[in-house]
Amino acid sequence: MTVHAVSENGQVNWERFLARRVQKMHSSAIRELLKVTQQPDVISFGGGMPAPELFPVREIEEACSYLLREAPKMALQYSTTEGYRPLREFLAEAMAKYGIRHSPDNILITTGSQQALDLIGKIFLDPGTYVLSERPTYLGAIQAWRAYEADFVTVPLDDDGMQVEYVEDVLKKTPVRYIYVLPNFHNPAGTTLSEERRHMLVDIARKYDLIIVEDDPYGALRYTGEDIIPIAALAPERTIYLGTFSKTLTPGVRIGWVVAPAEIIHRLVQAKQGADLHSSTFDQMIANDVAQRGILKMHVRKLRKVYGERRDIMLEALAEFWPEGSSWTTPKGGLFLWARVPESINTLAFMPKALEKKVAYVPGVHFYPHEDGGFNAMRLNFSNAQPEMIVEGIRRLGVAFKEELARK
Numbered sequence: 001m002t003v004h005a006v007s008e009n010g011q012v013n014w015e016r017f018l019a020r021r022v023q024k025m026h027s028s029a030i031r032e033l034l035k036v037t038q039q040p041d042v043i044s045f046g047g048g049m050p051a052p053e054l055f056p057v058r059e060i061e062e063a064c065s066y067l068l069r070e071a072p073k074m075a076l077q078y079s080t081t082e083g084y085r086p087l088r089e090f091l092a093e094a095m096a097k098y099g100i101r102h103s104p105d106n107i108l109i110t111t112g113s114q115q116a117l118d119l120i121g122k123i124f125l126d127p128g129t130y131v132l133s134e135r136p137t138y139l140g141a142i143q144a145w146r147a148y149e150a151d152f153v154t155v156p157l158d159d160d161g162m163q164v165e166y167v168e169d170v171l172k173k174t175p176v177r178y179i180y181v182l183p184n185f186h187n188p189a190g191t192t193l194s195e196e197r198r199h200m201l202v203d204i205a206r207k208y209d210l211i212i213v214e215d216d217p218y219g220a221l222r223y224t225g226e227d228i229i230p231i232a233a234l235a236p237e238r239t240i241y242l243g244t245f246s247k248t249l250t251p252g253v254r255i256g257w258v259v260a261p262a263e264i265i266h267r268l269v270q271a272k273q274g275a276d277l278h279s280s281t282f283d284q285m286i287a288n289d290v291a292q293r294g295i296l297k298m299h300v301r302k303l304r305k306v307y308g309e310r311r312d313i314m315l316e317a318l319a320e321f322w323p324e325g326s327s328w329t330t331p332k333g334g335l336f337l338w339a340r341v342p343e344s345i346n347t348l349a350f351m352p353k354a355l356e357k358k359v360a361y362v363p364g365v366h367f368y369p370h371e372d373g374g375f376n377a378m379r380l381n382f383s384n385a386q387p388e389m390i391v392e393g394i395r396r397l398g399v400a401f402k403e404e405l406a407r408k
């Protein structure tokens with residue numbers, strides 16, 4: 001039985017008590033979509049989900065047994081907000097290989113990168129302030145920062161990532177609290193910010209004395225080409241770098257990290273104390289064990305191979321089955337590509353028809369902070385479905401789009 005608290009008419013009007021900022025909160029379109037797509041017969045290109053059959057289950061089981069046997073009093077206890085020191089030391093070393101040279105003291109462990117986004121909003125955003133982001137951008141960042149009653153000013157993307165040449169024009173009109181950028185294998189666009197543009201962005205941030213939030217969940221999952229220097233390596237004094245084990249290990253082990261100047265880490269620690277005291281000690285120790293034993297490295301190697309193949313399979317299927325006038329990005333890594341169909345098809349309105357064919361994607365409009373673009377675009381995930389399902393799903397969508405175009 002559902003119990004409602006009562007007032008005069010027998011029902012409490014909960015809305016009346018809600019904080020003003022709650023008006024700005026919406027359920028994530030993707031989380032809602034995932035409810036539909038979790039039906040087993042739907043081929044989902046919707047979520048950003050890793051391939052579950054590749055999860056290193058046995059290795060994680062071994063890590064759990066080892067920790068519960070050898071260090072149960074620590075693994076099951078409260079711990080410091082900053083995070084498990086050996087894991088922070090491992091991450092400091094791992095980051096140094098990418099040119100990000102910070103001490104473990106500059107690293108905060110978070111409950112996934114999503115928490116880092118929320119904490120960043122909590123310490124920097126007042127109602128009515130602005131964030132400069134790409135257009136499209138990560139839906140979870142829009143959701144996190146709208147809750148702090150902030151708004152977005154945006155610059156478009158092309159195949160080389162954020163079109164940095166527009167950033168100054170935007171900044172001249174609107175002061176922002178920070179610049180949010182997804183340099184590697186962008187979610188949702190699949191694009192990568194060129195090295196030249198990274199330097200340009202850093203020059204602008206220095207000129208305007210701004211912070212850059214560099215969100216990099218996919219950087220380790222490169223399938224083509226060479227790593228490009230992270231922004232945090234170019235401008236360590238003003239970059240907040242976010243990493244996560246969600247895509248390289250498993251998202252259920254909710255462990256991410258922030259690398260930033262000490263003053264920012266200090267403020268984030270204060271913000272995190274009010275949120276969850278610390279990230280799960282046990283999860284941190286599992287991630288550490290798996291990382292220190294070299295399993296993570298091996299696993300990433302496997303993921304690169306399998307996901308790279310799946311990306312190629314999706315690209316081939318798109319070329320074979322989709323109608324003329326469609327286009328898509330060719331990501332060099334990550335989990336997503338961004339596809340466009342002819343303009344007469346609105347991908348949001350088309351979604352029920354796609355679901356009738358038992359295929360799901362995320363309509364492009366959801367990734368625009370002001371819902372002012374992406375109408376004929378969609379995000380397609382290529383890591384989650386098995387190769388034959390990728391071909392079948394892309395074929396079904398291609399047939400459905402062609403039918404729709406024939407009707408118009």
Ligand SMILES: Cc1ncc(COP(=O)(O)O)c(C=O)c1O
Nearest residue numbers: 048112113114138187244246256
């Ligand atoms: C760009 C980006 N940032 C942050 C996250 C959050 O990841 P997590 O909280 O699982 O670390 C995701 C997840 O898909 C993402 O794509």
